[in-house]
């Protein structure tokens with residue numbers, strides 16, 4: 001359970017590595033058939049990976065219609081669709097290891113990678129489920145790797161009410177939202193007035209989940 005699962009991502013002296021998954025992944029069942037898996041510190045050398053992604057990903061800002069206005073999306077984005085080359089070999093390895101761990105339960109591989117760059121506490125994502133695709137009707141999984149400074153990822157049952165769960169995620173932490181989580185729960189990265197450093201999240205999703 002050690003070296004076989006430990007993937008060295010670079011042949012040189014860079015220390016980006018993935019620690020084993022297996023029993024170190026903690027599952028928390030949530031109401032309505034949802035669950036969360038948490039593996040703290042999955043990626044070692046996560047600060048190095050943060051810097052590489054920050055410097056090499058072709059980040060772009062988006063603007064969206066909100067009522068009668070066009071507003072800035074408060075984070076930088078880059079989406080890698082199925083078959084597109086990922087920006088860093090560490091992400092290929094991460095996806096392979098996630099596939100090996102979750103294939104039997106998920107029944108299909110993770111195919112796409114969405115990247116978000118939260119530059120400071122003003123960047124955020126509002127309450128939502130990933131329901132553009134199949135997540136609105138089917139159980140699925142969304143695996144999120146966080147590098148850089150920790151930010152809170154919050155979860156609550158859809159429509160509010162009920163308790164809000166809060167996970168501070170950064171520095172190589174892995175969280176996986178599974179079961180009905182995208183349609184029965186919502187998640188967010190709230191803005192914060194506390195001084196905080198930048199965070200990048202990498203979301204791996206199966207085909208047709210968005």
Ligand SMILES: O=C(O)CCC(=O)C(=O)O
Pocket residue numbers: 114116125130144153187188189201203
């Ligand atoms: O950055 C995160 O951890 C969450 C991002 C997210 O929920 C999304 O892009 O759908």
Ligand SMILES: [Fe+2]
Pocket residue numbers: 128129130187
């Ligand atoms: Fe999301």
